[in-house]
Amino acid sequence: MHAYNVRELKKNPSLALRQAEEAPVLVLKGNQPNAVLLHLDGSLTEAENGLRPALASTLYRDRVLSPGAAAKLSGMALADFIDHLGRLGIDVVGIDETTPHETEELSRWLSSSPTPDR
Numbered sequence: 001m002h003a004y005n006v007r008e009l010k011k012n013p014s015l016a017l018r019q020a021e022e023a024p025v026l027v028l029k030g031n032q033p034n035a036v037l038l039h040l041d042g043s044l045t046e047a048e049n050g051l052r053p054a055l056a057s058t059l060y061r062d063r064v065l066s067p068g069a070a071a072k073l074s075g076m077a078l079a080d081f082i083d084h085l086g087r088l089g090i091d092v093v094g095i096d097e098t099t100p101h102e103t104e105e106l107s108r109w110l111s112s113s114p115t116p117d118r
Contacts, residue, residue, distance in 0.1 A: 001054045001088070003028055024054040033058060049075070053084055061090045 002019045003026040009016055016025050016037055025037040036055070038047050056074035059065040065073065071081035082092050 001026060001057070005029070006034075024051050026054070026058060033062075053081075056081070057085060057088055057090060060085065067092065 001023045002016070004016055005028045009027055016027075017039075019025050020037040020039040021041070022039075026033055027035040027037060036051060038051055040047055053074040053076060056065065056070040056076075059073070060067060060070035067082065068078060071078040074081050074084070076084060085092055
């Protein structure tokens, strides 16, 4: 999925239209999603089927929707939606300020746990 801000779209609208033939194109106003360019070669139902996963992925990436809510919006099963996010390069598990602390806690816990007999 491609994204353009309004200024970029004004410079080369034909490129955005060509790219919309492959996947929906998100139009941003500032840094916020404002519109979607969608190629209507087939029926509107086919267009909607292409738009729903793209919109759900964008809303998940921006942390507007949870994984479950985004999967539901996309019309995909959660596992399929997670695979879809992976193909788009969108992280399902993110690193934040708590990650180093959690990693340290996990390491301490693993080193103190008895190992099972084999």
